[in-house]
Amino acid sequence: MPTAPLWVLVTLQATIAAASMVVEIVAGRMLAPYVGMSLYTWTSVIAVVLAGFSVGHWWGGRLADRPGVDPMAATGWALAAAALTTALAGAALRASAEPVLSAFPQPVWGITGLTLAAFFLPSLFAGIPAPLLTQVSLSGPSRQGQALGAMFASGAIGAIFGTLLAGFVFISFLGSLWTLAAVTLVYSLGAALCFALAKRFRLIEGVTTVGLVGLSVATALSPSPCTIESRYFCLQSVDVSANPAHITRAMVIDHMVHGISAQDAPDVMFTDHAAMLDALARIRAPNSSPSSFLIGGGNYALPRAFAHRGLTQTTVAEIDPAVTDLAARDFWFDPQSAIILHMDARQALRTDTTRFDIIIGDAFTDTAVPQHLVTREFFELIQSRLTPDGSYLMNVIDYADRMQAVGSVVTTLRDVFPVVEVWAEARRPEPGERVVMVIAAGRAVTPVDSFVVPAPERTSFAALGAGFVDRIAATGFLLTDDYAPIDRLVGPRD
Missing domain, CATH: 3.40.50.150 (Vaccinia Virus protein VP39)
Structure with a gap:
């Protein structure tokens, strides 16, 4: 199994965790033009994102145990999928708003349905790398306890920084769409790094990475429902x-x-x-x-x-x-x-x-x-x-x-x-x-x-x-x- 230095794995896991939390905070902002910002909105966002992470962690664990699966290559494709679904979250939200809210006029179900349609898959794919990267860290020369602790800590620290960056920097200065574009770019570069570490940067991986970078730009330039997107509304x-x-x-x-x-x-x-x-x-x-x-x-x-x-x-x-x-x-x-x-x-x-x-x-x-x-x-x-x-x-x-x-x-x-x-x-x-x-x-x-x-x-x-x-x-x-x-x-x- 190809290995990578522990510091690279820790940094990668922290970056993925930060990016996934940025998406969670942006989700609440992007839902607001359709269903408002309320206790129900944030409850739905947190529940759906945690559900996505949970399914992703389970799936990543299954992949880690599957014979013949290169964990670094699998992480690369998971990040590529996370980049794709993150870039398309805005389009998924716009496309699903009318049918979901018409089918579920009761606010709680409507809000939950919209959140599922737009933000479940980005969370799911962002959850897959954690067990795969942890498996790689445990196969290296570091002591297993040290590696395991470092991976858990990096995920938590990354989530903290991602939350702070989303609330105080990205949304305030970039807006929701540019923030999603930035996360898409981060996932794309992470996928490219994983393909390189797995020594599998072939034509298909290269085309995928270039395409995702282009998609991140298209996300930033897509139409926004807001005349002005402020720090609050x-x-x-x-x-x-x-x-x-x-x-x-x-x-x-x-x-x-x-x-x-x-x-x-x-x-x-x-x-x-x-x-x-x-x-x-x-x-x-x-x-x-x-x-x-x-x-x-x-x-x-x-x-x-x-x-x-x-x-x-x-x-x-x-x-x-x-x-x-x-x-x-x-x-x-x-x-x-x-x-x-x-x-x-x-x-x-x-x-x-x-x-x-x-x-x-x-x-x-x-x-x-x-x-x-x-x-x-x-x-x-x-x-x-x-x-x-x-x-x-x-x-x-x-x-x-x-x-x-x-x-x-x-x-x-x-x-x-x-x-x-x-x-x-x-x-x-x-x-x-x-x-x-x-x-x-x-x-x-x-x-x-x-x-x-x-x-x-x-x-x-x-x-x-x-x-x-x-x-x-x-x-x-x-x-x-x-x-x-x-x-x-x-x-x-x-």
């Missing part, structure tokens, strides 16, 4: 104009529309929750020039509307600078019209003791809700940053026939605020419909029980009756920093 700016003379655009963050704005209608909201937040901010304002703090910028429709009305005391906590840049570029927002804090909203409120008349939270986006922004401790922080007559407004999404998420938020807010109201469109929802609501909390009751505003068509919104809100609250429970399973509460129905 896949951002898209989509023209939804009904009339080309009146430009209207939607900002899509990952897979959800986070706001729609029209160039010539800065004070018109195009979604129910934005219309309610805007109207209630005006109705509940304690003075004619209220100060406001917004949790999340989105397409900055609300800060833009506030500025259009002459309000100058607006602060926005938006964690992603790329969201702000896109809002300024494509959504007619003037960054000079507000104070922009590019940090987590809870951190921003904790470090700044300024009190505001209105604080607006827009944290609910499908099944992805920041847990730390819906707890009693966070609402206590909110209360401490409001003026005596100030109000907290937040949007909530829940199923009309379940309402446990809304009930839990109401229960938690009632533990902090004396008055908690729930607002929704003034109509009876369809059975099982997902309903967008806004919760208003503070010391005073809203002076009206309904209002009509454009959203963009004139729409009537009303406060739910107190007795009905009590029944909703009875379905929920207190959310705390220690226990706030909001993903489960707003997630897929049973």
